[in-house]
């Protein structure tokens with residue numbers, strides 16, 4: 174053991190400097206070769222067409238810090254608020270972590286590459302990112318927003334934004350004509366969408382809505398938290414701002430709250446940076462580091478989660494106690510064609526209704542592997558009743574008017590063995606049946622019930 178340790182240390186002491194220098198040269202070369210990367214090298218480069226690397230590769234490889242003295246494989250966590258300046262009137266690259274931090278720079282550069290963006294920004298939460306978007310508005314502006322949005326977004330738009338003199342109209346954004354009718358030329362400055370929506374998994378035609386919004390000069394912000402840029406290229410579809418709650422799939426382990434905004438327009442990027450710095454909503458260095466780590470396994474996690482979700486959605490759809498399943502991977506989903514045209518996977522979030530809140534509650538409380546928590550995208554499977562949890566901040570009468578029923582159950586499918594997950598759901602449904610909510614009772618309850 175002692176000799177192995179000696180070997181290791183002598184290797185690093187004699188070889189570290191040239192290896193680090195070579196690695197640094199490689200890092201600089203890769204960084205200089207452009208955001209999209211290029212499979213060719215040397216003299217062949219001039220002849221070969223550049224090959225854009227796939228997101229699965231770009232997720233794993235971050236550029237790191239190009240001038241890192243030790244060529245660390247993972248970027249150091251610059252856990253510092255301040256940076257010494259070269260002089261009183263010379264600020265240097267960084268002065269204060271609210272304004273910029275090298276660990277955050279690594280994350281934001283990688284996010285920009287993944288999103289196909291000019292620039293990406295990491296915020297302290299998804300809500301901080303969304304709030305920054307609303308800071309781009311001014312008094313007198315009008316916002317068109319979907320009517321099936323995450324509860325916190327609804328709260329921001331209904332209880333914070335109007336106090337700045339901004340009017341918000343909520344419409345069924347899965348209906349392009351409803352969006353067209355709600356847009357006010359000369360006044361609508363922002364269209365805020367989710368697709369799929371949280372929690373009813375409705376699908377909005379992002380391209381068509383962007384076209385409508387752009388005709389009147391409005392910006393479109395797509396909250397891409399359920400699919401992320403891995404499965405839905407929001408900017409390519411025409412969105413001006415791609416927003417993601419990184420708390421979900423990017424982090425992947427429910428151990429960090431964070432949000433991302435990605436944009437192509439440089440002036441818009443400058444405005445967002447100004448707001449982020451002015452309001453102090455940037456993500457801290459350790460949380461940035463957690464996200465850099467999360468990105469590396471994101472495609473594997475999401476792939477497994479989506480494969481599991483497909484099986485579970487089909488199982489739920491065939492269950493006699495389930496009245497309706499909302500999952501864009503099912504042929505029965507009304508938005509499936511639009512979804513398939515704009516996204517490469519249905520993802521791993523499913524919601525369903527039983528038409529009986531008591532029955533739904535038993536299912537949620539009796540599952541064992543599915544943990545009762547808000548949020549989604551964790552490697553663990555999660556289960557919730559949105560009306561009482563993530564969407565409880567929307568007043569009951571507004572939820573009812575929007576067709577968000579109390580008995581709605583949302584599940585976020587994890588990476589466990591899918592047979593174990595189905596068997597867990599099965600035993601929970603059996604307990605509900607034993608409590609008097611069997612298929613016959615569920616069918617009777619269905620008569621006259623509100624559909625999700």
Ligand SMILES: Cc1ncc(COP(=O)(O)O)c(C=O)c1O
Nearest residue numbers: 298299300323371398418420431
């Ligand atoms: C679709 C969606 N957007 C935004 C958010 C806000 O993100 P965060 O919790 O990271 O603030 C959430 C969840 O909270 C969400 O589900």
Ligand SMILES: N[C@@H](CCSC[C@H](N)C(=O)O)C(=O)O
Nearest residue numbers: 323325547548549562563566
């Ligand atoms: N108490 C929180 C609720 C967070 S919900 C998190 C997530 N977006 C989800 O949909 O589950 C709040 O009031 O914001």
